[in-house]
Amino acid sequence: MIATIxxxxxxxxxxxxxxxxxxxxxxxxxRKAFGLTPELAAQTKALAANQGLYNGFLAAGLIWSLLYPLPGFAWQLAMFFLTCVAVAGIFGAVTASRKIVFIQTVPAVLAMLALMFV
Incomplete structure (x- = not known):
């Protein structure tokens, strides 16, 4: 139950x-969440939309894992997409902001650990 949550x-x-x-x-x-000036936000709007699409794919994969009827494959889906989230968080921490590791990587790793003990 904890892993699912x-x-x-x-x-x-x-x-x-x-x-x-x-x-x-x-x-x-x-702008506040990402520490942007209005000018920088306007200049990077298309890049951010592309980035957002990838976050949507991560969410879709995780939702798929929650809805898939076969537990073994659902577990594999969850582990794959959580790994993607964790790696994206590490990359974001290295390239953008260290706080991303706490927003993405730590929760993903905790969920992976919870799934391993299901």
Whole structure:
């Protein structure tokens, strides 16, 4: 149950990030979340939308893992997409902001650990 909740929360987080990046990038909320000036947000809007799409794919994969009827394959799906989230968090921490590791990687690893003990 804990593993399922963690996977669902991470999926919701990535849906939220997708919305911020694809649709709200230039709003005060997104600019604050990503530390952007209005000018930089305007200049990077297309890049952010592309990035948001990838976050949407991560969320879709995690949701797929929650809905798939065969537990063994659902587990594999969850582990694959959580690994993708964890790696994306590490890459983001190295290239953008160290706080990303706490927002993406740590929750993904915790969910993976929870799944291993199911």
């Amino acid at each position: 963690l996977v669902a929360l991470i999926a919701l987080l990535h849906l939220y990030i997708m919305v911020l990046e694809m649709f709200l990038w230039t709003t005060p909320r997104a």
